[in-house]
Amino acid sequence: MFALPMKVRDYECDLQGIVNNANYQHYLEHARHEFMLGMGVSVSELHDRGVDFVVTHAEMDYKRPLHSRDEFVVKLNVHKKGIRWLFHEDIFMVNDASELLCLRSMVSCVAVVNGRPKDSPDLQRIFTEYFPDINLYE
DSSP states (O other), X not given: OEEEEEEOOGGGBOTTSBBOHHHHHHHHHHHHHHHHHHTTOOHHHHHHTTEEEEEEEEEEEEOSOOBTTOEEEEEEEEEEETXXXXXXXXXXXXXXXXXXXXEEEEXXXXXXXXXXXXXXXXXXXXXXXXXXXXXXTO
């Protein structure tokens, strides 16, 4: 499991003093990009090689709001279904004693290789190195 700690910035909050719902998608995307960078792969470098990794569907269940300056962690797991990569990403607020679930999500992505959705050997190599038990043929 990949985990990325973060902190809420003041401008991400709305009038109620909680993180605006749209910002959670930014947190999830940032975690996916950092996950790939941590394995030595840049999304922009993939693009330069004709491979774009695009979101096709996102589900988010909001459980508890985050507030300004809250510290939190995005935890990420991934599995493959057909040509889709399914990212299971959860956001937990970190306090002194525990982590409190704030958001549960599933984000579906596909590789678009030279303009066509299809499997990418680059992505399969990347993900199997990080998640050796991943089922590439589900």
